Amino acid sequence: MALLQTQGLVAHYGDFQALFGVDIALNEAETVAIIGANGAGKTTLMRSIAGVLRNAAQAVTYDGTPIGAHPADEIMAQGVAMVPEGRKLFPSLSVEENLLIGTYGRKVEGHWNLNTVYDLFPILGERRHNPGTALSGGQQQMVAIGRALMSNPRVLLCDEISLGLAPVVIKDIYKAIPQIKAAGASMIVVEQDIAQAMAVADRVYCMMEGRVTLSGTPDTLSRDDIHNAYFGASH
Amino acid sequence: MSYTVTTQTSASRVAAIAGAIGIVVLIALPFFAGRGTIQDMFFILTMLVLAQFWNLLAGYGGLVSIGQQAFVGMGAYAMFGVVILMGFDPVPSILLGGVAALIVAVPTAFFAFRLNGAYFAIGTWVIAEVVRLLVAQWKTLGGGTGTSLPRDATRDMWFVELIQDMLGVRSAAARDILAYWLALILALATIGGIYWLLRTRRGLALAAVRDNTEAAKSVGVDAGRMKWIVFLTSAFGTGLAGALIYMQKARISPDAAFSVTDWTAYVIFIVVIGGIGTIEGPILGVLVFFALQSLLADFGSWYLMTLGVLAIVIMLVAPRGLWGLVSERTGLHLFPIRRTLSGGKLTSSED
Amino acid sequence: MIWVDTLLQGILLGGLYALFASGLSLVFGIMRLVNLAHGDLIVMAAYLILVLVTLLGLSPFVAVLTAMPVMFGIGWGLQKFLLNRTLEDDILPPLLVTFGLSIALQNALLEGFSADSQRLPTNALTTASVDVGPIALGVMPLLTFASAVLVIVGLNQLFYRTELGRAFRATSDDATTASLMGIKPANIFATATGIALVIVTIAALYLGLRANFDPNIGPARLIYAFEAVIIGGLGSLWGTLLGGIIIGVAQTVGAAINPEWQILAGHVAFLIVLLVRPRGLFPRAND
Numbered sequence: 001m002a003l004l005q006t007q008g009l010v011a012h013y014g015d016f017q018a019l020f021g022v023d024i025a026l027n028e029a030e031t032v033a034i035i036g037a038n039g040a041g042k043t044t045l046m047r048s049i050a051g052v053l054r055n056a057a058q059a060v061t062y063d064g065t066p067i068g069a070h071p072a073d074e075i076m077a078q079g080v081a082m083v084p085e086g087r088k089l090f091p092s093l094s095v096e097e098n099l100l101i102g103t104y105g106r107k108v109e110g111h112w113n114l115n116t117v118y119d120l121f122p123i124l125g126e127r128r129h130n131p132g133t134a135l136s137g138g139q140q141q142m143v144a145i146g147r148a149l150m151s152n153p154r155v156l157l158c159d160e161i162s163l164g165l166a167p168v169v170i171k172d173i174y175k176a177i178p179q180i181k182a183a184g185a186s187m188i189v190v191e192q193d194i195a196q197a198m199a200v201a202d203r204v205y206c207m208m209e210g211r212v213t214l215s216g217t218p219d220t221l222s223r224d225d226i227h228n229a230y231f232g233a234s235h
Numbered sequence: 236m237s238y239t240v241t242t243q244t245s246a247s248r249v250a251a252i253a254g255a256i257g258i259v260v261l262i263a264l265p266f267f268a269g270r271g272t273i274q275d276m277f278f279i280l281t282m283l284v285l286a287q288f289w290n291l292l293a294g295y296g297g298l299v300s301i302g303q304q305a306f307v308g309m310g311a312y313a314m315f316g317v318v319i320l321m322g323f324d325p326v327p328s329i330l331l332g333g334v335a336a337l338i339v340a341v342p343t344a345f346f347a348f349r350l351n352g353a354y355f356a357i358g359t360w361v362i363a364e365v366v367r368l369l370v371a372q373w374k375t376l377g378g379g380t381g382t383s384l385p386r387d388a389t390r391d392m393w394f395v396e397l398i399q400d401m402l403g404v405r406s407a408a409a410r411d412i413l414a415y416w417l418a419l420i421l422a423l424a425t426i427g428g429i430y431w432l433l434r435t436r437r438g439l440a441l442a443a444v445r446d447n448t449e450a451a452k453s454v455g456v457d458a459g460r461m462k463w464i465v466f467l468t469s470a471f472g473t474g475l476a477g478a479l480i481y482m483q484k485a486r487i488s489p490d491a492a493f494s495v496t497d498w499t500a501y502v503i504f505i506v507v508i509g510g511i512g513t514i515e516g517p518i519l520g521v522l523v524f525f526a527l528q529s530l531l532a533d534f535g536s537w538y539l540m541t542l543g544v545l546a547i548v549i550m551l552v553a554p555r556g557l558w559g560l561v562s563e564r565t566g567l568h569l570f571p572i573r574r575t576l577s578g579g580k581l582t583s584s585e586d
Numbered sequence: 587m588i589w590v591d592t593l594l595q596g597i598l599l600g601g602l603y604a605l606f607a608s609g610l611s612l613v614f615g616i617m618r619l620v621n622l623a624h625g626d627l628i629v630m631a632a633y634l635i636l637v638l639v640t641l642l643g644l645s646p647f648v649a650v651l652t653a654m655p656v657m658f659g660i661g662w663g664l665q666k667f668l669l670n671r672t673l674e675d676d677i678l679p680p681l682l683v684t685f686g687l688s689i690a691l692q693n694a695l696l697e698g699f700s701a702d703s704q705r706l707p708t709n710a711l712t713t714a715s716v717d718v719g720p721i722a723l724g725v726m727p728l729l730t731f732a733s734a735v736l737v738i739v740g741l742n743q744l745f746y747r748t749e750l751g752r753a754f755r756a757t758s759d760d761a762t763t764a765s766l767m768g769i770k771p772a773n774i775f776a777t778a779t780g781i782a783l784v785i786v787t788i789a790a791l792y793l794g795l796r797a798n799f800d801p802n803i804g805p806a807r808l809i810y811a812f813e814a815v816i817i818g819g820l821g822s823l824w825g826t827l828l829g830g831i832i833i834g835v836a837q838t839v840g841a842a843i844n845p846e847w848q849i850l851a852g853h854v855a856f857l858i859v860l861l862v863r864p865r866g867l868f869p870r871a872n873d
């Protein structure tokens with residue numbers, strides 16, 4: 001049985017329907033990539049899983065229990081952490097406080113703590129007392145990842161961690177992923193950068209207009225398949 | 236294909252006819268109603284005027300003022316001032332009351348517009364307090380204890396003799412009738428004027444300003460200017476109402492004329508209970524308010540407590556008020572503001 | 587010398603206003619909510635202390651310690667079950683709900699305690715004064731001012747040194763992202779209002795010890811508190827203390843010139859600050 005699974009997941013913003021019955025699964029120790037064009041519904045899917053958007057209870061199952069109707073804070077407490085799109089650091093908090101808030105109200109056992117996060121991203125240790133928002137985009141992304149790791153999640157949701165970053169910086173950040181996996185997290189990685197996604201993922205889902213249009217392992221998917229799943233067959 | 240843009244609904248046509256009949260009855264009321272009824276109606280009409288102007292400010296302009304008592308008190312005191320000090324007749328002095336409120340509104344807006352949202356609300360309150368404290372220093376008008384209109388000024392007031400002769404009533408009753416008719420004129424002019432304002436291009440833009448100042452700016456609505464227009468209009472109308480109310484009372488004191496409970500709290504409750512952001516709401520609200528007052532006024536503070544709790548409950552469960560519930564159920568709009576488009580279907584050109 | 591005296595009295599009075607204002611400032615800082623019933627809650631706390639004093643025969647200083655947890659609970663519940671439901675983008679619901687609350691509370695107090703003015707019992711200590719050179723300073727005003735400073739130091743410690751304080755700041759920045767960290771914004775807000783009402787209780791103690799109070803004086807306390815917050819700059823606690831001091835000094839100086847000008851002078855000082863520094867003396871960068 002999958003560690004995390006969505007079944008017939010739908011999402012609405014007012015009258016607008018953004019997801020139309022999405023089924024995805026994440027197995028223990030797996031990394032799954034979700035790719036798709038702008039507006040495909042990737043972020044909406046992540047927000048639904050994380051509990052920012054509420055669903056029917058059965059729409060999301062985690063570790064055998066339905067969590068679709070749980071609020072974000074409870075889902076987080078059960079071990080599902082998210083690196084949100086656009087990083088979303090807290091401007092009133094320093095780098096270190098931004099990391100510490102990731103374990104709010106809980107003592108968590110595991111590999112990740114302030115020291116190991118500083119080992120993973122040494123620059124953050126140097127700038128620990130700066131306001132989180134005084135950092136460069138890449139460094140802020142590191143804080144956002146570190147913040148999510150601090151709770152030692154079993155599932156880590158990463159929404160476009162390469163967004164708006166220079167290729168060298170993206171490379172730096174992706175270098176951390178194997179270590180994150182090694183420490184025991186299963187991951188869902190949302191990416192627009194297909195090559196990057198293929199490189200880290202065990203499996204890939206491609207989304208278009210609120211639906212999953214393609215899934216498979218990176219080696220079995222052809223460029224044409226992906227192109228069609230991305231933009232629709234008519235292009 | 237041609238489109239017709241209308242703001243009329245059939246309900247509003249029926250309402251117009253019923254309204255016309257109602258107005259005739261209201262005008263004729265003094266011919267068959269007793270003095271108590273006339274006084275009650277005066278109260279209802281003047282509260283309605285205050286409520287309509289507060290609604291224009293808060294419901295349409297997004298400017299929640301808790302300082303409307305500044306304009307009631309200023310209008311009233313200016314009227315007393317010119318009557319007592321300069322020997323003017325009270326009736327035309329009401330207009331000067333409106334002007335005085337307008338003059339006070341300019342510096343008030345200047346200060347209060349520096350504050351946003353909730354802070355604007357308390358800011359208007361502070362300024363109303365300042366005006367009250369200053370007026371209480373005005374020794375020739377009785378300072379903190381207040382004063383009365385001189386007897387000859389009320390006796391010789393314009394139209395009073397005419398009404399006495401016409402209706403065969405005594406001078407005091409004639410003054411009440413005069414005040415009632417003036418209140419009726421003011422209420423009708425207020426509703427008509429606000430309805431007209433809201434249907435102009437400017438007025439339609441108001442909703443945009445309330446909903447989002449930034450967005451309104453980007454579509455070319457001058458939000459700052461609209462705020463000024465709405466604020467000054469409300470101040471003028473509130474000042475007129477204040478002067479009229481105290482012409483009828485003929486006795487004034489700073490604590491009464493600048494009372495936050497009487498001139499702002501009650502007014503807010505009327506609008507919230509009736510339905511904020513509609514013209515119908517305050518009309519319904521003032522009737523409910525009057526009914527509650529007649530039933531509960533003997534219970535003093537219980538009455539105000541009930542009003543407070545009622546306002547909270549309505550804000551939480553039915554934020555559009557009683558009228559909102561009515562129009563949701565029935566689709567009724569007596570004063571349609573929204574323009575409805577008929578004649579064809581709009582299709583968006585591209586997606 | 588009389589002017590130095592007036593000035594000192596004004597500064598000490600500012601401590602009282604800062605106590606009125608700190609709770610308001612805290613709640614605004616965290617959830618951008620202005621509670622128009624704040625002044626009435628101060629008066630309610632004063633009555634609560636009075637009841638504890640008269641029924642249980644406690645000293646006011648013991649009674650206030652008993653009242654604090656009660657007021658915390660009231661604040662917590664008020665926020666959790668009533669005010670949280672008004673926290674959306676529209677500014678009308680929170681304003682109108684708290685205004686309704688203010689009127690309801692005022693009249694409930696009138697019903698329960700009548701309009702007669704009350705005072706907390708004073709003893710030798712509270713009416714004593716100490717001589718500083720030629721100037722006599724009341725022990726009570728000094729205690730008030732010291733409490734205000736302590737409250738502000740305490741709040742700053744809470745904000746910048748504790749996990750709860752971090753959660754306050756994070757939730758204030760972005761409640762949705764905070765919930766992704768395992769924080770329950772609704773509870774954070776409830777806790778903040780609870781703490782605000784604990785401060786309100788401290789303010790109520792000094793309100794009741796220093797002067798008479800009755801159910802109608804709440805709105806004026808709200809206005810002083812509000813003026814202090816705005817003068818200081820929204821969300822800055824030390825600014826709030828300075829704001830309180832400015833109002834206090836303006837009032838005592840005004841009263842020294844003409845007793846009728848006391849309140850007016852405070853308001854005028856506020857308007858002048860608003861004119862020259864619309865965002866207050868210590869505005870927060872990201873507002």
Ligand SMILES: Nc1ncnc2c1ncn2[C@@H]1O[C@H](COP(=O)(O)OP(=O)(O)OP(=O)(O)O)[C@@H](O)[C@H]1O
Pocket residue numbers: 013016018036037038039040041042043044045085192
């Ligand atoms: N808060 C919102 N309100 C209304 N519509 C929204 C909202 N957020 C997203 N949408 C709409 O939902 C659809 C899916 O958006 P979503 O952000 O999930 O896409 P995405 O795949 O993450 O895109 P991107 O790659 O640009 O981040 C889009 O059409 C978007 O316009």
Ligand SMILES: [Mg+2]
Pocket residue numbers: 042043044085160
């Ligand atoms: Mg996205």
